[in-house]
Amino acid sequence: MKNRYFAASLLAGTLLLGCSQQTATENSSASPQTATDVKDLGSVLDQYWEENAKLFPLSATTNGDNRYNDQLPNDQTQAFREQLRQYYQKYLAQLQNFDREKLADNDKISYDIFRYDLQMNLDGLKLNTWMIPFQQFWGLPLSMGQYGAGGSVQPFKTPEDYDNWLGRVRGFSVWADTAISNFRRGMRAGVVLPRPLVQKIIPQMQQMVVTDPTKSDFYGPIKTLPASFSDADKQRITAAYRTAIMNELVPTYRRLGEFLKTEYLPKARTSTGIAAVPEGRALYRYFVRNWTTTDKSEEEIYQTGLSEVKRIRGEMERVRQQVGFKGDLNAFFNYMRSDKRFTPYKSDAEVLNAFRAIQARITPNLPKLFGRTPKTPFEIRQTEEFREASASAEYQQGTPDGSRPGIFYVPIIDAKTFRTTSGMESLFLHEAIPGHHYQISLQQENTDLPKFRRFAWYGAMGEGWALYTESLGRELGLYTDPYQYMGALGDEIHRAIRLVVDVGMHTKGMTREQAIKYMMDNEAIDEQGATAEIERYMAIPGQALSYKIGQLKIRELRDKYANQLGAKFKIQDFHDELLKDGVMPLAVLEQKMDAWAAKQQ
Template identity: 70%
Template sequence: MKTTSIVLLAALCLPAGLPTAQGQPTKKATKTPPKAKATTHAAMASSTKASAPLAALFDTYWEDRAKLFPLGATSQGDYRYNDQLPNDQTQAFRQQQQRFYQQYLASLQKFDRAKLSADDQVSYDIFKYEMDTRLEGLKLNTWMMPFAQFYSLPNTLGQLGAGTGAQPFKTVKDYDDWLARVGQFPVWADSAIGNFRQGMRAGVVLPRVLVLKMVPQLQAQVTADATKSLFYGPITRMPASFSEADKTRLAAAYQQAILTQLVPTYRKLADFLQTEYLPKARTTTGLADIPGGPQMYRYDVRLMTTTDRTPEAIYQTGLSEVKRIRAEMEAVKKQVGFKGDLPAFFTYLNSDPKFTPYKTPEDVLNAFRAIQAKITPNLPKLFGHAPKSPFEIRQTEAFRAATASAEYNRGTPDGSRPGIFYVPILDATKFNITSGMESLFAHEAIPGHHYQLSLQQENTALPKFRRFASYPAFSEGWALYCESLGPELGLYTDPYQKIGALGDEIHRAIRLVVDVGMHAKGMTREQAIKYMMDNEPISEQGATAEIERYMAMPGQALAYKTGALKLRELRARYEKQLGKKFDLRAFHDEVLAGGSMPLAVLERKMDAWAAHQK
């Protein structure tokens, strides 16, 4: 089996790094002629003057953004708008976003970038990129496909309402906030159906195979017994401090909300998709097959890679990487003495009982805890800074496990909610140790997403829009890069964990081929599944789930390899430039210091860091 995943994000802006000042070398003091010293002071004064109003702009933006996107605020631990669920499916809301981003872009452009400090220039560049990218995205008709099996407000509400996610259920107000929030779900759903219908008329529709996965997700929330609903979970865990009157009132209110608002809405969405939308859904695979699809895909590629690389160039990189990694897999196959070809080796890895030793979900979770214990002594060799945020390993909730990948959910900046590494375990007896457990942990947990996201949001020196930003090419690129640190962390000493790590790496290379192939080169879903199974040890079920994810989220799968290759390129560049002065701990700290950002901004920042090291 293959378990790889995505970080749960609210919009595009979520978590990453630590203080930009940390990891920056202190320049050796030198004597400065009087005239030069005066110039330096003037420049510093200018920079200070400019940065205060710029900081105020960023603060105001973040406050306004929280009001506009309250679900994002909740995920970041800002609970002021927990009772709100804006109807983001309306034209009016899209126009409101357009005015919002245009206003802040215009305000930013009043600043003279050249007069800003180096840190503020980085913030300026990231902010401008964000505004430009958002405005460009609003020109596309992606709103005609409101959700799919992998990005879905109905699924997000299930996670929040179960009481184990970002929505808090600690006070009576928390409970009332949730009632108010879900009370707005029926109107959202009606608007989403309206958008789906506009898409049907325009031919901008989802693939049929995805709709078939969406219907059961919605039907799972339909029940005649409110106490059996996952949305009743918070009631079963009400704090003992609540008064009996509040307990009675809330229990009744939750049952009513479940039976009169939530269940009817989930049923309506499921019935609409099943009876009205499914017959109009397309049998084709890629975005190129819908009106405006090629433009949508080019935008998705830019959005997810934060580069101007063409789909064709990315495709060719994928082919090259697949070839390279296959050669490494052949070497491991030879090392363990397997006599057949690579596909036969994959079959062996997927079918031999010795690779599925677990009996219970707890066995699987304990195996991941053992990996954490193995790498812990080696982390100080690679990092000067470690996050303060707590960390937990949990089994993915049953209601979403069938369609979930392993994933990391970030904690809150104050540590009240830990960072959580979720592992879907449908059947522990089939959980395969050759699936790349060590590389998966390095990617999703430590030092991958947990370090990157926790250090970023713990860094109060960053403007909030940077503390909670997430650019997939950076965050997923970092996590994939962390897989390559396995040998330095004490991992992959077992050849079967090594083949698992290579399986994970080739998986990301395959994504470059199949994502571009499906959305820009006419590759079918079936051809993509076959290509994946021919080149990595993955079951047909696993390959199908992965390919359908790329169908639902075009371009997202390109971020991983694109970002990791850039980080490897930068590391090799500075190792060559700096020689013995290159400090790997300082390099890692500096990469994480500014948080998630577009790759071009990162490269400029890191080049400046390397110049200082000299």
């Protein structure tokens, strides 16, 4: 899963955070502007993006816009949500002044995406998701740790950078108090998290509570103070960070942890799916629309999942027979998740170097599939200790100017139990190259796109692309080891399983335990891994659907154009066209790609 923080920040990263990336609409009540009030569409989009950076300064920082690095608005308030509603409606009214058919082709794409965004954002603001400000997978208390530890998206290069971060720290305490108030509103309304998820969040908060400021993750930037700073600045900043950690950050995390443990946990629900909360079915319907960017019904998605699980199991059976394993497929899964031959690593460095070796193997073959490659640098890093226990491997985008690389984060809790059969090759293709790193970097580097598209994120296309790239393994020189290919099939069936368990839990009464069992019955994943996955889907309903829905659409388009164009079909051109205009809703993507295919003929 990419770590773009969804709309570029973990604060905006989940619809359950209730504000920053909520989407879609009611008819604008604002009075339409005349044509003389509106310039060209590009000016409107630029103005929108300028306002967006002020509303979501964490996202701006992630995108390399450092003008608001000291700001942390309290997005938990009703006033902020009303501000967003007015913001989206204002631009929806402006958009109505343009005749789409008279726009240039690229502006037509922008028009369609922009209208979709505004509508979806306004619809999201009608929901009660603000009653669950964060969970164990995404949320400001976690992203604060990433931003503030240094080495991530928040810059720590100048004395002003260090002072900027302290500005955000001051806003965090206020944010946390409002979040607790919203949690309490949710408790009274019955809009609460499932109990197992709350049990995961509590230790995350407790881990940030220290008695020695130098032991805090937030002390990281002090350990790397630039030598060029004056002694006076070094002393001033060090003292300020010690004070901020002990007087603001530690008390805030302690307060959050104690609230969750003493007040919230007893009120947490025993049910699994979002349907159990008031208006839960409407919530899930919205999440499905938002994450898949389609109008597919839950039942259609569920049946697709069952069909894909069956198909991929058939291919797994072929691999089992190829390697001569005596026993059924479930016994083969158990062998792959338990035999010591698949846990060869002794150190964290060995795991990271194994991924670097994969990169080296595919690099000579990339020109066969891509004409355009990103300029943004790329690195492989281990996930930070404070969040690795509940983190998945993920990608964090770099900045368009190359000042911050794209980073593939690998959580390594214990190198000696890190399994090669977890699909290391397919994982690298998905999270790193040519998956998220290519798609996101090429999008951000394309200065012909308006900024709201350069820094956009749609899970269906973005995750769909990354899952599709896993199927390119053999073309890139991978999957020569049948167990690595089996790992790739495991990754693919994992996304198919998600269609079954996500819809199953949130609409069909499937329990957490039943979902865990279904996952373990159909792929080589251990109970700890399956539990973390299922609890992720419980925390972010619908998000897990985006991968397979998007991948199936991209594969459908590739096959369609290959058949239509015959010898005129060039895979490099298909990939380049698919990526050059950035992510977009799937219907807009298909319309764009159909126009491209028509020109090839």
